[in-house]
Amino acid sequence: MSNGVVIVGAGQAGFQVASSLRMEGYEEPIALIGDEPNLPYQRPPLSKGFMVGKQDIEGTALRPLAFYQGHRIELVTGAKVTEIDLVGRSVSLASGRHLPYETLVLAVGARNRKLLVKGAELDGVCYLRTDNEAVDIQHRLEHARDIVVIGGGFIGLELAAAACKLGKSVRVLEVQSRLMPRVVSPILSDFYRDLHTRQNLPRCRSVGDYRLSG
């Protein structure tokens, strides 16, 4: 038996690598390491189905814990990888543990860009990426009246639409001159702007160097 596969990153991609390896008959050890505390979960529902209450947070789990146990996938959550020894073929965790590997998979995902404006550290300024952040935002939405979404991409618009459904007054700020500029053409940007405006959904504006106060 070899040292198998160590997967760094327990998001959708990391999970799928582990799952596919087992489905395709891979028999060696598999370790799936993630720095978030919960079971690997789907991010897409966080900005929509979960936010409007159609889905609970447990329902976003990709698989129950029993799946990992049943398929001999060692799931290591809440763990930070501090070092990769390419020569010795092992991964070190902040806990001091070392995991040897035959094959290493990096599925570390992305991070939200941090908002570099004055006031970004104020209470009520939230980021949406993880399940815990989504839960926090959902709680805050219960008592919030006015919502400003910074970022007019898919996630920002989904969150804005969800907040509108919840009866909130919503504005969307996008730094570029149109919505979803990195993923769709100007025609589609116009289409989505009109769709959102028609349904009395968010009003969209551009934002340059703004300052948050509160």
Place this chain on the structure above:
Amino acid sequence: MEGAIKNGIDGIVAECGGACQCATCHVYVDEGFLGLLNPIQEDEDQMLNATASERRPNSRLGCQIPVTKELDGLIVRTPETQQ
């Protein structure tokens, strides 16, 4: 689909998480239950044309079947492959 995922049925992959966007929760529904199911919508119909195993008259996507009391005892068979 959710029932299968939560209970470790390997024959259901459900890659898109139940959004009718991947056709990896394809099932063959037992003929006796077909009439009890909600009708196939356009998006499901299109996805069913993209299943890994052949589409049959009793093909459905698991994620598009809301489970109701009337469906108690529902029998579905998983296809040979989902991917």
